[in-house]
Amino acid sequence: DTGVSQNPRHKITKRGQNVTFRCDPISEHNRLYWYRQTLGQGPEFLTYFQNEAQLEKSRLLSDRFSAERPKGSFSTLEIQRTEQGDSAMYLCASRTQVTDTQYFGPGTRLTVL
């Protein structure tokens, strides 16, 4: 049990709708990462936070994507105007600043119809 939780676990939406996912990291972990995993591929980095600051964003994170971590605890990932290509598993991971191991949540599987 890694302790990272994600909600919802599954989301089905229609193209053009907005969706929001939530990640609750392990409580003492100040670094939080978002990844996207498509079928048959390894996870790809999207963005990461140290406390409430968003320190890095991948080029995969288009303008339709936004992530927040307002109080340095939980984080949300929003996708606006979803497209079928956004269908994927969205994974959240957390770690402390000192240790180097990221612990992953169970993921949110998004299906865009």
Added chain:
Amino acid sequence: AQSVAQPEDQVNVAEGNPLTVKCTYSVSGNPYLFWYVQYPNRGLQFLLKYITGDNLVKGSYGFEAEFNKSQTSFHLKKPSALVSDSALYFCAVPYGGSQGNLIFGKGTKLSVKP
């Protein structure tokens, strides 16, 4: 640029036999290497990591990995496979040193038959 490669899409072994899942790496500086496992419709679970020191790293569920600098490899091994080991295995390297986001291989599907 940091990268890892997993040359096999799938590995099939019989229960009780030893298993090896291959990973090769390309990194600048000291390598930090990780193995994760993913069961169907689940997130990734950490298995083990190499930071420095002993080339044979022991991890969870009886898995171990051997770091080989001359061959730039970090193969995952287990002496005796279980059916429950059937899953997707990912090798990963952090971008820009130990502090960065992880760069994953494409994954290797391990199938253990009774």
